[in-house]
Amino acid sequence: MxxxxxxxxxxxxxxxxxxxxxxxxxxxxxxPRFMLPSPVAVARAVVLRFGSLAQSFAITAAAAAGGLLASIAAGLLIALLFAQSPWLRRMLLPYTILLQTVPIVAVAPLIIMWSGAGLFAVTLITFIICLAPIIANTTQGLISVDENMVNLFLMQSATPSQILWKLRLPHALPSFFTGVRIASGVSVIGAITGELFAGSSAVGQGGLGYSITYALAQLQTDYLFALVFAATILGFLFYFIVVFLEYHFLHEWHDSVRVTEP
Amino acid sequence: MPGVETPIAAPPSRPYICFDGVAKRYAQRGGSAPASILEGIDLTVQEGEFVSLIGPSGCGKSTMLKLVAGLTPVSAGSIRIEGLTPENAREIVSFIFQDPTLLPWRTVEQNVALRLELEGVTRIRRQEKVASLLELVGLSHAAGSYPRQLSGGMKMRVSIARALSTRPRVLLMDEPFAALDEISRDRLNEEMLRLQAEQGWTAMFVTHSVAEAVFLSHRVLVLSAHPGRIAHEVAVPLPYPRTAETRLTPEFEQVVAHVSRLLRGVHR
Incomplete structure (x- = not known):
């Protein structure tokens, strides 16, 4: 202590x-103040415009959380399919790497063109950027079970669902959390990137990314700094929540509960 | 009673595990002739007998255990365990691997309970059984610990307790004590004999240690490699109960020396 x-x-x-x-x-x-505002000026901007700052924060948090949760659900499902079928894995796993290398900044405008600007597009962009690390890590965890552990279950005539629930899923938990931890970091980046292009649907009020472009255009550099700090805090908050959950579920039995970025 | 020899363990009674012309071959990549792991294995293990398999790497001794466990099928011949095929005999067979293969997210207690749980034994029955199993292997104090908190020897005890939880009639052990220090290994050897005397299961035990094989077994089989065959069979005439003292007797030394010579012979 x-x-x-x-x-x-x-x-x-x-x-x-x-x-x-x-x-x-x-x-x-x-x-000059419009180039680099003083810490005091930034603090004043935070206090004076706390309402709109908090609202932007909430909008971005919602998009990032929505995208992250959706990618966790979809990623888990896809990883389960990959774990069940080596054939499917061989065919499709390489494409999840492609998903990871796709330059989201270049694709974001396309997505906005297809789905329309707004919260949905931002969430979708976040979803895409979060998906790959969750699929890759969870799949790895599900398939890397020791052969003799599987034999142990087979000798007891265990059903496939028993092997899944009592062996593969708990075994995959640490790698799953590694994936979610990486995704939680990029989720906020994804949401803000999305908002840089798509956050303007609600006139005058958007998420942090949208407000950053707006503040920059208006040369409200002190508010811009406040927004950047808010975005940093949001990213940290997500990361902290995931690390907390990871610790909660793993610390009793797993050695490598890491608190550092991979 | 003075003058009376310590009795030899209940004389092995009736055929229990029978290998009849067993071969195991694996298909090779590229369609060349299949690799032969085991050829022409004829072997009868009596009920309550402790048989050790020893031999150079690649002689198929681990494969023999896997065949009995029904984890892989024979390529030729047949194996019967009390008249049953390996697949049908699973209920009475337990396997102890070299690695303790404990589930790290389960406590000692929950690990020992695993097989009972898979069998659908009720929670209350499970708790009773697990408590007595932990007492049997001297781990009652560690019931709530996680595997990572245990030493190698303690993990192996958990693995043994789990293997015994379903009251097996056949125990297959694949170098279970190879990773342990000598003192833990010797002590666990002595405990395995005590447990076998109490419970009367039939054992097939793979090891690289001649001394361990001799100490534990009624019979030691020396295998040769490429393909694996039973090259020699040595009956161990040492009386039971065997204790730490047994290892110090000249008779023990003689048998160990004899088996070592045979083993060197098959190593070419």
């Missing part, structure tokens, strides 16, 4: 030092 307190104190000290340095830079070099 004491050690945790100290590490929090250390982090806070670094943050204070960075803020001070930032403020000093502005004072020393007389940086």
């Amino acid at each position: 004491k050690r945790r307190l100290r590490s929090v104190a250390n982090a806070a000290a670094v943050l204070a030092a960075l803020l001070l340095l930032w403020q000093l830079l502005i004072w020393v070099f007389h940086v």
Whole structure:
């Protein structure tokens, strides 16, 4: 406990030092406010426009969470199919890698053209960007079960569903969480990227990504910074929730509950 | 009673596991002639007998166990376990692997209960059985621990308890103690003999250790490789109960030396 307190104190000290340095830079070099607002100006923007900031935050959070949850459901299902059929896996698994390498920034405008701008398009973009890590990791977890463990079940005349529920799924849990952890990080990036193109459907009020383009166009750099911080906090929040769940489900029996980014 | 020899364990009584002209061949890639793992295996294991298989790598000793377990079919000949095919005999056969193969997300207790659970034994019956099994292998204190908290020897005890949970009549063991330190291995050897004396199952035991094979077995089979065949058969005349003291007797040393020589012979 004491050690945790100290590490929090250390982090806070670094943050204070960075803020001070930032403020000093502005004072020393007389940086104009529209180029780089001071920490105080950013803080003021947060307070004055807290309502719209919170609303943007909520919109982006909803899109990111929706896309992430949908990709977890779909990814799990696809991984189960891949685990059941080596044939299907050989045919289709390479394409999930393609899914991962697709430049989402280039594809996003297309998706918006097809599905119309708005929350749905943003969620869809998030879904696409989250899907690959979940499929790849979960499939790996499902198929990497030790042969003798399967033999153990077979010798007891276990049914396929018993092997799935009592062996493959629990065995895959750590890799599944690795996939979700990676996806949780990119989900917020996906949602904001989507909003950069598609967030303008609700006039005047969109998610963080939309508000960032808007603030930039208006040269409201202090609010832009506030939005960037909000986006960072949102990403951290998602990551933290996943790491917490991972810890909750795995820490008793699994050695490699990692808290660092892969 | 002075002057009376310690009795030899219940003399092996009736044929229990019968290999009749068994061969195992695997198809090779590219359609060339199938690789022959085992050829012409004729073997009868008596009920309550402890038989060890020893031999160079690739002699098919592990494959023999897999055939008895019904995990892979014979290519020729037949295997009967109390008259049943391996597939039909599964209920009375247990397998202990070299790796303890515990499910890491289950506690010791839940691991031991696994096979009973798959068989559909009720929770209450399961708890009773598991408690007595853990006592049998001396792990009652670790019932709630997870496998990662256990030493190698303790994990193997859990694996043994799980194998015994279904009251098997045949126990197949594939180098179960190979990864353990010598002291744990010796102690578990002694416990296996105690458990066998209590429960009377028939055992086929694969090992690389001559001393272990001699200590445990009524009979040691030395296999040769390419293809695997039974090259020699050595009856171990040591009296039961065998204890740590048994390992210090000249008779034990003699049998070990004899089997070692035969083993060197088949190694070419």
